[in-house]
Amino acid sequence: MNAQLAAALAAEEAAIYAYGVLGVKLTRDSDLTEARASEATHRDRRDVLVSKLAAVQASAAPAPAGYELPFAVTDRKSALKLAIQVEDRVAQAWRAVLPVTEGGDRSTALSALTDAAVRAARWRRRGSVTPATLAWPGRP
């Protein structure tokens, strides 16, 4: 379970970093509001994971100071593309937590997977990406 939780933590850290970068390129107020809400959610999930990993005394790799972005974020279009990508990655990381957890921990993972899928759909709609949904959110 710890390996999956550590991977989820890495995905959340990457998402927080990405939102910091892409937020600068979002020009519409509604985009920005959405990005800020998303980032706050990812920070909350990161904090939950840090506590959880500390409780089981697993050593999570320290978050790197910087991340390599998969592509340059130069405008609204590439910013939305990155937002979609980080939510898809977060969904993948949390989906992998489901089989190795039960009870409340699984519910937490499922909430995170569901939330990431919903946010990805929202960003796709904002970016006029069709279809706005995936058949299997989180499936790599």
Next chain:
Amino acid sequence: MVLTGGVKRRQLLGAAAGTAVGVSAVAGCGLFDEDSDPAPQPDALQPVLDQALRLASAYDRAIVAEPDLRDRLSPLADDHRAHAAELAGVIGVALPSAAPSEPPGDAQSVASLRKAEQAAQKTATAACRTAPADRAALTGSIAAARAAHAEALR
């Protein structure tokens, strides 16, 4: 007292049946043959499968009623069919050629589809919470897909 005992016994039988179904699916042999006293428990994923089929046909009817919605709705219907096919495989049942019949003439607006997605999400979420490990990711993705569908219909 007696009632409590009966309930407990049923719960135990139910739990045992669930286990036996799981084992027989793996082993490919019917553990139930000699003890078929209670009707075999339907698979816990059957309601999730039924809903996937109902949703797919609800989308189909909405598209027939309003062809302009085809581009928007048909990918969602396809998602449900993909879910149904995979669920049927995991449960080990044949996919019905026709979807379960709905009362005819019910108007399928985008709003009612959205409500149906939200209800279906609840079913899949509940199934995921109690699923054995090997079904957790499957049901989790289906729950997330239904939630994302509801969002896309806003």
